[in-house]
Amino acid sequence: MSVHVTIDGRAVEVADGATLLDAARAAGRWVPTLCFDPRQAPFGACRVCLVGVEGSAVPLPACTTPCREGMEVRTEDPTARRVATAVVELVLSELPEPPAAHTELAGIARALEVGEPRWPGATHAVVHEDDHPYLAFRHELCISCGRCVRACDEVQGTFALTAVGRGFDANVAAGIEEGFRHSACVSCGACADTCPTEAIAEMSLLDLASS
């Protein structure tokens, strides 16, 4: 079974069950994403992948919205872009320093032309954990996208990482705040691989960046 949709005026045919994000990518159109990783089930938490859909009063998240026959999608819908840009700006405003240029978050900010955040105020406390030979926590960079937790659950199946804290204090921990080394972590590195900010980073790459 396949479904036909139009992305920015271009007709595409996708498999039944495909999402708007799949369709946009099949059509060669860019949609910004932040909490999305193709190795994980769609999560729909960040609202950066919003797109306009004909007939819908509000923009819809591309990563979790299934394609239905005849849908007409605008990836650069002004409302969708305004919301996505604001989301990224708010995320950046909580960080004590901008994310490193090579990170996914920095790339999205550049692509959406998010400049210096307009909202000064509280930023995350700088908390580093370096007890592991390969994996380091930079908790101040955590944006609670959940990708690391889901990588540990859905890709590795070890369930060593947990979302902790609420609201502004939301963050991630290995085990019951035991650190990578003393938790159930098997050091596979899937969390660092998917992290869009280097809140979980490969120790050797932090060394490389500082050298």
Added chain:
Amino acid sequence: MSERFDSTVTTTCGYCGVGCRLEAHVAGGRVAAISPALDGPANAGHTCLKGRFAHQFSRHRARLTSPLIRTDGELRPATWEEALERIVNELTRIKDAHGPDAIAGLASSRATNEDCYAMQRLMRAAVGTNNIDNCSRVCHSPTSFALRKSLGLSGATGTFADFDHADATILIGANPTEGHPVVGARIKQATLRGMQLVTIDPRRIELADYGVLHLSPRPGTNAAVMLGLAHVVLRDGLLDHDFIRTRTQGFEVVEALLADYDPDEVERIAGIPAGDLETAAHIYGEAERASVSWGLGVTEHRYGSEVAQLICNLALMTGNLGRPGAALLPLRGQNNVQGSSDMGALPDTYTAYRSVTDEDVAQSFEAAWGVALSRKVGMKIPEMFDAAVAGSLKAMYIFGEDVAQTDPDTAHVQHALESLEFLVVQEIFENETTRFADVVLPASAFLEKRGTFTNAERRIQLVEPAIEPPGDARTDFDIIATVSRALGHDFGWQDPEDAMREIAALTPHFAGVTYARLGRAGLCWPVAPDGTDAPILYEREFELPGGRARFAALPYREPGDHVDEEFPLILVTGRRLQHYNAGTMTRRTGNVELNDRDVLEIHPDDAARLWISDGDVVSVRSRVGRTEVHAHVTERIERGNVFTTFHFPETGTNLLIGQSADVNTSCPEYKVVAVDVRPIGEQAAKTPALGLVGTG
């Protein structure tokens, strides 16, 4: 990401038989980081701590960077010219005096297909002997034997994707979350989606916690378990009669044999509850799509090859072959265990398991290589060591295998290596085996070479160099070609791709293999001339006469060792997540910070009885050797059994292993060794004199 790195190369992991596709990122001539390729067929964007992190060994200060030659009893740095001259002089002298069969070579299951193919051509064409083997001898040779006997081809019948499709899987004698972590993760995800997993292992492995049933048979009784499962499948009418009638032969004999293995009898032999055996048989037999996966816990036994045949029986009885999710999936140990044997680095076969005694095949290689080739089957690895001790084998050329650490009965292996007149070792680090070498050749790690590996799915995948070999080290492919040329036989290849062209031209199963077609996704052999590959085997017929699979009527027979008053515990050996085999690579990375020693797992009841506490140093003594190791008291291991690894040479685990081996393939029985364990100092050490052990 790219601006941080000078280059990024897509290659295939050199750790384990999963065959993860990796992106190696290079900065300043070193590997800076490795990430998984999202499109890797076996790993789909995932990898483990070995593949991702354990790459610093490639620039470790202890890497061999120039040839070494033994002068006045010491290994000293030398030039390549001096090393080659010594090799040519010695091998020529020995060949002239004793004939080519006084020389033997070992290819490596860590090396590429092209390296292994070159090595067997060196031994066969340049030296003139079939004395060529590889380390799959000591791991999965029983699997290869059984699959060829029962089904026709020496390889998994499907791919890891079968775990995603299976309704039920039996996992026996394997610990994938440590030995093959990416497959382990895939099995976990399958169980979380509802696949019924039955684990069978003397240890309560991590995946037992994800399965529906765990069976802990006594080590060495796998055959009884498989016969018992088949008994229940037959008794309770779970047979696929159509499949048996149209696609197999020999079932009647098996049917008669199975009468002897009712669940109560199997409980008596293997010590697993009869009810659990019945449940397991129903889970497998009632599933629409059921697979069996196994590792060295099946093969490294006196009757390992027979157990693998009995696994084939079970799949044939239930028609669980040739369909997605219905597969037999042996988890090959090292990265190229499959390929090193496919390439003919075996004493009895050319490429694709064609016999050296087959006149047509031998003539095709003679025509291609322009030399006369021996029709005499060569020696297997254990036979080489026996012949060295006996004095009939004079020289060995060992490439990429630390036999003095990893092969069984270390004292006997050392005696053999000492007895040789001439030993060449081609390695990336000095190790236990180089201590006996006359010439050491500095070679390359997988991150430094081009070629292909074949994973446990029969998938041939490209290996590309990310960095240069250090110092004067060279690629294995270059070294072997150079040695062969110096011995008067020029391969006539410019690079590994030329070797693959020759392999394809001389091997029907590889006919359609080209580097261009391998691309990013690889190809599962057999590959037809038009490039069509075969992820699923036996969809219509088996690769045996008449297209029919063969049942094997094999009874349970007792393992080679057994407990008695003097040796009351059974030692099983295996692997841990953080280390790879002999540890040559992983011990030289940050992985040692996560795991810095081998330990002996012992059940709390046995530990209490022996006055052993967690962390104590204990003496472990077998019939052939003794060593000391830290105890780890854990309920993961059954009472009566102990478990350890051989990742650290100082442990000397293989001193304890005797010469019992698989009856068909000589694969050592690493998994059943009777031992005495006691706190250190309780009794004077009884160490058999080195060199006398196992020579009788």
